[in-house]
Amino acid sequence: MPWLQRSVAACVAAPLQKAAPESPSIGHAQLPELISRETVRALEAELDNGASIAALRRFNDLLANLPAGSWEAALRPVMCELAYNLESFNPAFTAVLLRVQQTIGVSDYVRRDTALKSLIQPLAGEYGMHNNEAQALTHRELFSLFYADLLREPLEEALAANPRPAAAHRFFAQMMRDLNTACADAMQQACYAMGYNLAIEYLADYEKTWMLDSFRALDARVLAPAGRPLTEWVFLEVHAEGEAEHAAIGHDAVVAFVPAAEEVDR
Numbered sequence: 001m002p003w004l005q006r007s008v009a010a011c012v013a014a015p016l017q018k019a020a021p022e023s024p025s026i027g028h029a030q031l032p033e034l035i036s037r038e039t040v041r042a043l044e045a046e047l048d049n050g051a052s053i054a055a056l057r058r059f060n061d062l063l064a065n066l067p068a069g070s071w072e073a074a075l076r077p078v079m080c081e082l083a084y085n086l087e088s089f090n091p092a093f094t095a096v097l098l099r100v101q102q103t104i105g106v107s108d109y110v111r112r113d114t115a116l117k118s119l120i121q122p123l124a125g126e127y128g129m130h131n132n133e134a135q136a137l138t139h140r141e142l143f144s145l146f147y148a149d150l151l152r153e154p155l156e157e158a159l160a161a162n163p164r165p166a167a168a169h170r171f172f173a174q175m176m177r178d179l180n181t182a183c184a185d186a187m188q189q190a191c192y193a194m195g196y197n198l199a200i201e202y203l204a205d206y207e208k209t210w211m212l213d214s215f216r217a218l219d220a221r222v223l224a225p226a227g228r229p230l231t232e233w234v235f236l237e238v239h240a241e242g243e244a245e246h247a248a249i250g251h252d253a254v255v256a257f258v259p260a261a262e263e264v265d266r
């Protein structure tokens with residue numbers, strides 16, 4: 001995923017499209033010009049030609065076409081990896097927030113606050129919190145219900161047997177290394193982390209939409225005919241619907257905070 005190797009990336013600096021509110025303490029003239037929404041979209045679109053999209057497509061084709069006689073044995077370890085992998089994005093989102101918070105005294109007070117006001121929302125959503133709504137089930141609770149419905153056993157047993165599946169653990173460790181230590185400078189690290197966050201949300205939109213499609217296909221071809229129809233669709237549906245909104249929230253955060261000058265190759 002070459003785009004992740006960059007802070008926010010490599011296009012020419014674009015004109016300011018949407019200014020963040022001005023800080024009461026720093027005049028607008030002193031604030032750096034911000035990255036534009038168009039530039040962010042163009043950088044994201046580079047991911048369409050990257051290895052991640054191809055890998056997600058391949059995974060979902062395999063998932064949808066699991067053989068009727070061996071789907072359960074093949075899927076069980078995958079679901080265990082998924083349980084860890086999907087939860088591991090929560091500390092990644094938290095790290096992005098922390099990177100931005102740690103620019104205190106360096107970034108502009110209002111820009112920092114505006115960005116964080118957006119970034120907190122997808123993270124809070126993982127725990128069932130949405131503005132003006134009662135707290136719903138957390139995404140971990142929803143995954144647990146989905147897992148138990150699919151494999152007819154509690155997720156807790158699988159987690160107890162293999163609490164740290166190898167592939168998902170390796171991926172998590174690499175993600176945290178990137179988010180915590182890619183840059184020496186606090187502001188650059190925060191901008192890098194916000195770009196990383198955009199890539200996660202952008203790819204998650206494909207991932208979750210395709211995963212819902214794959215399970216629908218598997219259900220129709222294999223699970224339902226075998227008398228094991230999926231009944232707990234909420235986890236898949238919530239994510240298939242929600243990721244595009246998360247990507248838009250990520251855009252709001254970036255265009256409120258990231259200076260155009262941070263668009264550098266890394």
Ligand SMILES: [Fe+2]
Nearest residue numbers: 125126139239
């Ligand atoms: Fe989630």
